[in-house]
Amino acid sequence: MTVNITSDTNIRSFLTNVGLITSNGPFGHNIMACEWTHQISYDPALIALAIRNHKATFQNIIQSKEFGVSIASVDQIILSSVAGNRSGKDVDKIKMLEELGFHFSPAKHIDALMVEGACMNAECQLVQTIDIGDHPLLIGEIISLREIDAEPVVYNQGKYWSKGERLSKPGEAVLTRIRKLHEKYKK
Numbered sequence: 001m002t003v004n005i006t007s008d009t010n011i012r013s014f015l016t017n018v019g020l021i022t023s024n025g026p027f028g029h030n031i032m033a034c035e036w037t038h039q040i041s042y043d044p045a046l047i048a049l050a051i052r053n054h055k056a057t058f059q060n061i062i063q064s065k066e067f068g069v070s071i072a073s074v075d076q077i078i079l080s081s082v083a084g085n086r087s088g089k090d091v092d093k094i095k096m097l098e099e100l101g102f103h104f105s106p107a108k109h110i111d112a113l114m115v116e117g118a119c120m121n122a123e124c125q126l127v128q129t130i131d132i133g134d135h136p137l138l139i140g141e142i143i144s145l146r147e148i149d150a151e152p153v154v155y156n157q158g159k160y161w162s163k164g165e166r167l168s169k170p171g172e173a174v175l176t177r178i179r180k181l182h183e184k185y186k187k
């Protein structure tokens, strides 16, 4: 049995970051929004992106073998929307965004721009491409990392959200019960 999911009937439960993926290649300096941006290993430090292969970003990365990942902050939803709704094949999104007041700076170890004011800037070297499903995986090793104290925007059901409040831990009575159950069902 198979399940068919489209962007219109997407799973509602996943909450993600928005990765702002920067690259340089046949389409020049470019940026796209990528909700499927995930850390998948500590050592080596790896980030996986799932990006359709016809996108300018995908083609830039395949050619240059490197990319930048900036995690969008709550102040960058306009940036995300511009980067995620038009292609670097048709328009210079970097210039558009600069004119809208966003700033980029050159990465230190790769030939790409990094987004200023993002929560995280990671410079990555492409280590593996996995051609699976309709969004091939691009796996990059982080060669330089910087985090700033900004709040990451949350993406869910095609909308932007803020993180909200931290939930409180269960009380001592519940924790004691869990400890007892652990003892009872120990293998």
Ligand SMILES: Cc1cc2nc3c(=O)[nH]c(=O)nc-3n(C[C@H](O)[C@H](O)[C@H](O)COP(=O)(O)O)c2cc1C
Pocket: 018, 030, 031, 032, 033, 034, 035, 036, 037, 050, 051, 052, 054, 055, 056, 057, 058, 080, 081, 083, 084, 085, 086, 087, 088, 089, 135, 155
């Ligand atoms: C918030 C957001 C998240 C997105 N996430 C992805 C994603 O994970 N993978 C993908 O292939 N496209 C994703 N997109 C769509 C691309 O950003 C969009 O197709 C973009 O125009 C590609 O740009 P490019 O052709 O310049 O690379 C997303 C769009 C938005 C607005």
